[in-house]
Amino acid sequence: MVRIRVLVVDDHRIFAESLAAALAAEPDVDVSAAGSGPAALRCLERAAGEGRRFDVLLVDADLGGGVLGVRTTVPVQPVSSVASLAQGGEDGTVDGISLVAQVRTTHPGVRTVVLAEKDDPRRAALALQAGASGWVAKDCSLSRLLTVIRGVLRDETHLPPALLTGVLRELTAARKHRTESERLVESLTPREREVLRCMVAGLGRKAVAERLFLSPHTVRTHMQNVLGKLGVHSTLAAVALARRAGVGPVDLTGDVVERGGQLA
Numbered sequence: 001m002v003r004i005r006v007l008v009v010d011d012h013r014i015f016a017e018s019l020a021a022a023l024a025a026e027p028d029v030d031v032s033a034a035g036s037g038p039a040a041l042r043c044l045e046r047a048a049g050e051g052r053r054f055d056v057l058l059v060d061a062d063l064g065g066g067v068l069g070v071r072t073t074v075p076v077q078p079v080s081s082v083a084s085l086a087q088g089g090e091d092g093t094v095d096g097i098s099l100v101a102q103v104r105t106t107h108p109g110v111r112t113v114v115l116a117e118k119d120d121p122r123r124a125a126l127a128l129q130a131g132a133s134g135w136v137a138k139d140c141s142l143s144r145l146l147t148v149i150r151g152v153l154r155d156e157t158h159l160p161p162a163l164l165t166g167v168l169r170e171l172t173a174a175r176k177h178r179t180e181s182e183r184l185v186e187s188l189t190p191r192e193r194e195v196l197r198c199m200v201a202g203l204g205r206k207a208v209a210e211r212l213f214l215s216p217h218t219v220r221t222h223m224q225n226v227l228g229k230l231g232v233h234s235t236l237a238a239v240a241l242a243r244r245a246g247v248g249p250v251d252l253t254g255d256v257v258e259r260g261g262q263l264a
Contacts, residue, residue: 004149005052008033009040009099010060010115015138019058022142026177029149037063043105054110056149057103059132061116061123064087065095097123097130104131111152121166124159124188128167134158181245187227192229194250199235200242202250 006023008031010016013071032054034040040057047054100112112133114127122136133152136145148158159167176178188196191212198208209219223235232238 003028003154004056005030005047005054006032006056006058006149007040007043007054007061008058009035009096010058011035011061011064019167022025023146026146029146036100037095040099041102041106043104044110048107052105055153057100057110057112058145058149059096059099059112059114061096061114061120061135063099087120091093097127097132100127101130113148113152113158114194119160119163121163121170125167125170128157128171133162135160143192175232178236181241185247187229187243188226192226193247195219196226196238196242196247197250199223199226200239200247201252 006029007019008016008023010019010033013035016035018031020033023029024031032043034043040059044054044057078112083166096114100114103110103112112131113136114124114132115136115138116123117138127135133155134148134157136148136158151158185193185196194212198211203211204218205216205223208214208223209216212219214222226232227235227238230238230241232241253264
């Protein structure tokens with residue numbers, strides 16, 4: 001029998017443990033529970049290092065610091081009856097959709113399903129964009145949840161029927177905004193795009209100048225040009241637009257920018 005390894009991530013202890021116990025009653029499901037985003041990420045890393053990767057992550061849409069804080073994850077043993085039913089640091093919090101995005105980047109083989117207390121087309125669309133494979137009501141039946149879990153492992157996407165129209169509308173609007181954002185970013189020169197990527201990484205003017213071997217005055221001019229071409233009035237707005245266009249941060253892990261390169 002092929003076993004399915006599931007990690008429940010929810011900062012409400014009673015719900016998390018009840019759901020984990022209910023799932024663990026299934027003969028082909030192994031379950032663990034985590035009380036926060038950071039705890040979940042540590043559990044995923046530990047499991048991957050031990051060769052016991054999780055298959056599916058069930059994530060609370062409203063995940064926060066919660067009462068469990070950084071409680072360590074504990075495997076839940078099968079029970080005879082079914083119980084009723086984010087990027088942060090060790091002491092930080094990670095909301096549910098942010099956690100979905102992090103897991104997609106660091107553990108792309110893990111499928112994520114968001115558990116929500118209420119239907120919200122906008123947040124459901126954001127979850128799908130972040131990499132979620134499903135959005136399920138917290139009060140759905142156990143059989144429905146198991147159907148979703150097994151379905152996402154077959155690369156299916158699961159949404160409540162009542163959400164489909166709203167989610168499609170949100171995704172269509174997002175694509176429209178992304179297309180416009182991409183057009184604006186393409187109007188930038190190669191050097192301005194590099195400056196924008198530095199802005200996305202959170203670098204200030206002095207840090208950008210040191211990184212690109214430019215004077216702070218020149219960097220200021222580039223930043224002003226970026227804001228003008230993107231049609232925004234703040235760095236925050238420029239970063240938001242860049243994210244919509246798929247522009248990621250510049251790599252800060254020791255790469256070297258050469259003087260006199262093509263970006264000069």
